Amino acid sequence: MRTIHECKLYVVSGENYHPDRGLLEVMEAAIRGGADIVQLRDKASPKRELLRKARAMRELTRRLGTLFIVNDHPDIALAAEADGVHLGQDDLPVASARQMLGPDRLIGVSTHALPQAIAAERAGADYIGAGPVYPTGTKPDRPAATLSYISEAARAVRIPFFAIGGIHPGNAEDVLAAGASRLCAVSAVVGSPDPEEACRRLRGYIDRRQASRPPSPSAAARARLTVNGRAVETPAATLLELAAEYRLADRRVVAERNGEVVPRASWPDVPVREGDRIEFVHFVGGG
Amino acid sequence: MQASTNRLVVGGKPLRSRLFLGTGRYPSPTVMRQALDASGAHVITFAIRRVNLDGVEDDSVLRHLADRDLVFLPNTSGAADAEEAVRIARLAREAGLGDWIKVEISAHPRSLMPDPLETLRATERLVAEGFVALPYTSDDPMLCKRLEEAGAAAVMPGGSPIGTGLGLLNPYNLGWIAEEAKVPVIIDAGLGSAADAAQAMELGADGILVNTPVARARDPVAMARAMMLAIEAGRLSRLAGRIPRKRYATASSAPEGRLFAAPDAAAGGRHAGAVEGGGR
Structure with missing residues (x-):
């Protein structure tokens, strides 16, 4: 079983980006391309439908050996035996989710500025999302946090952080150069005609950057x-x-x-x- | 002493209470909160200190008071001169909790007596920077006058050295200060019990500032209430007007209609009763 520390490429589902293809088909392609942690994000479905999807995703990710996270809903995460839950700034606090999920499941938190990142880390989050780095269609109202937040997080955050928001193969190198070592993508992967290839390219940038990075700050x-x-x-x-x-x-x-x-x-x-x-x-x- | 308005106004701010309460040295934050409630204080004082870099806990005193409508009066304790006091005041203002500052420059380690010259210098500079400056000062009427002229929003002469509980060592001077001042006079430091608070108010003070006598009392909450009542009693007493001190007694009960004749004053009272009363 993989740990969160090993994960480098995080893909979040978004079925509105692929109306003609199924959720499992797209997510499987992403995983085959190199995603090692995936999230079911679905703000529209009723809970029963969400649970059905979560169980199917669990099936898939168990078979392919990736971590599986459910957005927003600790109860769905438990019922579907997911590896954890991902929370936004307005969702349940980490402590409450931890009470429900126990010590072993993962809790991730979306953060948009360094104080939120520090707060999440102190509250016991296992990883954070940091962004949006670039303006994004997934979160149209939110102003971009920009690359400077990625640099700050790289210096100050000790738990794994995934840079997120408008990241695609064309800008991934900039994000990695700013200090990220983990990326998260939504539309650039699930909205791509070839999610597997999109992940492969992102993964390639991550792995090359990792290889060229000095082991510790000089x-x-x-x-x-x-x-x-x-x-x-x-x-x-x-x-x-x-x-x-x-x-x-x-x-x-x-x-x-x-x-x-x-x-x-x-x-x-x-x-x-x-x-x-x-x-x-x-x-x-x-x- | 201000005219007999019912409300104390400092720096243009009407205050609910004439008791200023310190927040240091309580047995626990809970006791501090309860004492604050019992005291009715509106103005509370703080110190500015370095954050403990090794501690992860948020030990800021404000955490325990966030839900209250209070006026924050940070002090400059730890400053040895005007320069350091101004630096501390600027840090305090940056916390975003107002621009009041208690100027406290204690250079002597054992007496903690305020340095008069540095206190005056710091007050001048802080007033120029727009602070509402309340200097803690020695009980010198001329110095208090100078601080007032420098723009102090109130003057805060000490009753006795901080934390000693020795009470008001120089009531004569304190009375002078209260009589002369055109800004509020808050007696700060050295009070030991409610009696001292009442005495301060009777001398004409507009308020008192206490910390140690409440925080270190056996029952801080009860003492906080005692202080509140003493201030009210002392102020009423002052306004009511005390009688002059006299050398000789004056009977409270009128002499007219008494059953027996008065003793002869010239006889000094001795044996007079026996003579007049006729005994055997």
Whole structure:
């Protein structure tokens, strides 16, 4: 059985993209092309119909040896014996889903900015989706999070993250260059006339990038700073990344760099450099 | 002391209570919340400290108070001079909880006495930056006047050193400050019990700020309520007007119609009763 850490290419279903072909046919093609984790995403079907599809997907993925995730519904995931559930920011909180699913099933969370990623990680998510990297037809209302979020996530997120949103073979290399090592695609695969070939191409970019990537960040890229009076070394390039490193990105803390307050809105843009003195402070009891 | 309006107004903000409550040193966050409820305080104070980089728990005191309508008064404790106080104030304002700041510059480690010159400098600079500055100061009437002229929204002279519970060591000065001030006077630091709060109000203070005497009382919640009642009692007493102090007694019961004749004052009272009362 595969683990989430081994997974590199995530394909999410979208039956509206292939009205003339069946769900299982398209998903099987995707898996044969190299998808190693797939998700049933269907906002339209009633639950009974959804369960029927989930059971069929479970059958397929068990046979082909890939992980299977159900979007939104822990109960369907349990009933269909899926490997886990994927939650949006407005769905059940991770803790509630964890109560229902137990410790072994996977919980993934969609995130659109680094504080959400950190929060999901702290809440016990097994992986996150990070995006949308590019504007996408799957989520037409959501502004793109852009490649900068991918770079931030690459530095600050420790659980596996899948870059998602408008990714296709034509831009996959850019996303990987920004720091992603895992990709997720919807329309570029299931909307393609040849889902297997689309996955093969995406998979090729992922594997080539992986092979050429240095094993760990080089020591030269790390800055030596003083954070709250302590000498530290960090790979962080911005104040936000530094905050994320200490799990402070989503907390009510205030930051000062070299004696000057840095408003939170500028954390993503303020660089941290060799020799900087950074303070992260908060309110505590006092008279 | 402000004119006898019923509401204390600081920096243009009408306050529900004349009690300012500190949030430090309670046995637990729950006790702090209960004490806050019992006190009726509207203004609560905080300190600004470094986040513990190793701790994953959110230990910010605000987590326990998020649901309340309060005025936040962060202090600059830990600052040794005006420069550091201004830095702390700017950090506090960036938290987005208002622009009030308690200027607290204690340079002496054992007395924690406020440094008068740095406090005045910090107040001037903070007022210029648009803060509502409430300096914690020594009980010096001239210094309080200077702070007022510098733009302090209130002056907060200490009763005695922070956390000592010694009460009001110089009621004479505090009375002067209250009499002279054109901004609210909040007696801050050193109070030990409700009696001190009542005394402060009787001296003409507009409010008090307490932390340790509530937080470290055997029953902080009961003491919080006692402080609230003492402030009300002390203020009413002040407004009601106390009698002058006199050397000699004046009977509360009118002499007219008494059953027996009054003692002879010239005799100093001694044996007078025996003479007049006739005994055997």
